[in-house]
Amino acid sequence: MVYKGILNVDEYGCLECGSQYLIEQINDNFNKGDKVFVRYYLADKEISEEQANEAQIMKTLGGNVDELDFILGAYSEYTICEYNEELKIGGHDLFRELVGEEGKYLILVIEPAAK
Numbered sequence: 001m002v003y004k005g006i007l008n009v010d011e012y013g014c015l016e017c018g019s020q021y022l023i024e025q026i027n028d029n030f031n032k033g034d035k036v037f038v039r040y041y042l043a044d045k046e047i048s049e050e051q052a053n054e055a056q057i058m059k060t061l062g063g064n065v066d067e068l069d070f071i072l073g074a075y076s077e078y079t080i081c082e083y084n085e086e087l088k089i090g091g092h093d094l095f096r097e098l099v100g101e102e103g104k105y106l107i108l109v110i111e112p113a114a115k
Contacts, residue, residue, distance in 0.1 A: 001029045002049060003108040007042075007101050015087075015099055017106055022098075023087060026110065030083045035113035038089055039077040042104045043070050052107050073104060083110075 003025055005018025015022045030036060041052035047070050055072040058064070076097070081090025088094070098106065 001026075001110050003106070003110070004046075005106060006046075007098060007104055007106050009099055009102050013099075015095060017108070022108070023085065023095075026083075026087070027085055030110065030112075032083060032085055034083040036081060036083050036089065037077075037079055037111045037113060038081060038094070038109070040075070040094075040098075040106060040108040041072060042074040042098075042101050042106055043072050044104065045070050046105050047072075047107070049107055049109070074101070 003017055003022060005016075005020075008016040010016060017025065041047075041049075041056070043052065047055075051070070052072060052075075055068055055070070056075050058068070059072065059075075076092075078090050078092055081092075083089060086095065087098075
């Protein structure tokens with residue numbers, strides 16, 4: 001599942017991605033304890049997953065990221081972790097990581113691990 005949108009923290013401290021609450025969106029697709037792969041990208045404007053992947057490859061290989069018309073500000077990947085309804089996955093607090101990125105465009109990819 002791919003979750004995309006501008007990050008916003010509402011007046012109650014809840015994290016929205018686009019027009020919906022991020023945790024609600026994820027809880028519609030995953031249950032506590034599910035084994036998942038997680039990766040996310042943060043950019044200064046709306047981009048596609050393909051653009052984010054290409055930018056990450058360029059950054060990793062030392063390519064000229066100045067050619068891009070956006071800034072890929074963050075990338076993280078966690079492998080085979082247990083999903084937790086509070087966005088704490090494999091000891092990483094995604095809520096804490098993302099709440100400080102308000103106004104950025106998020107692409108969050110969560111895939112079930114093979115059973």
